[in-house]
């Protein structure tokens with residue numbers, strides 16, 4: 001069975017060079033795996049006042065039927081990640097973050113593009129998320145993907161007591177949403193290299209969970225630190 005990392009090992013070196021102008025570092029969107037967690041948590045600690053632990057992310061990766069986690073990689077380094085929890089036809093975005101040195105380079109846009117497309121393949125029709133009311137950057141990002149305010153959770157963020165704005169994107173399986181995503185992808189200044197397309201993500205995640213999908217070195221770069 002071909003697992004996504006095996007594809008990444010090939011495509012990281014071939015596809016981006018073929019598609020991206022010289023001097024430009026390609027951004028690759030791939031399934032999150034255990035060996036990415038150190039990089040993920042480093043970003044998480046900087047981006048989130050109440051950061052998820054490595055153990056928590058690892059637990060999420062052990063639930064592949066109801067979770068979908070992606071990383072954005074540049075030169076094999078994690079520069080961003082996004083996650084989704086699914087229940088029947090509903091998807092709940094659990095987190096999106098980009099390394100501060102790589103923001104405003106369309107990394108989150110690429111992650112959400114792939115997350116939404118894979119979500120639709122899993123039968124998700126409506127997608128929701130919470131965002132701090134003060135987080136103008138994220139709100140604008142989500143608005144571009146068709147999310148609209150749907151309510152407020154009072155005092156949701158315990159660190160500051162700030163309210164969460166609940167946003168919804170309904171009917172993401174419809175053609176107008178596919179057109180929206182195509183428009184966002186067409187506007188990217190660099191091609192999106194999507195290593196999740198056509199991959200059996202569930203099988204790959206299970207292989208990773210039971211160790212048969214270990215990386216090229218045969219090891220997993222994970223230390224439970226919390």
Ligand SMILES: CC(C)(COP(=O)(O)OP(=O)(O)OC[C@H]1O[C@@H](n2cnc3c(N)ncnc32)[C@H](O)[C@@H]1OP(=O)(O)O)[C@@H](O)C(=O)NCCC(=O)NCCS
Nearest residue numbers: 047096097098103104105106107108109131137138140141
């Ligand atoms: C929010 C976040 C994920 C955006 O990541 P990013 O890779 O910089 O986003 P993109 O480059 O794809 O931006 C897409 C669009 O979102 C909007 N946007 C992104 N950052 C913005 C900012 N600082 N101010 C205003 N608009 C912004 C813009 O419309 C942008 O398009 P443009 O650059 O063509 O104008 C990133 O700022 C981040 O990690 N923040 C900390 C964690 C966080 O707040 N996560 C969201 C939790 S709900």
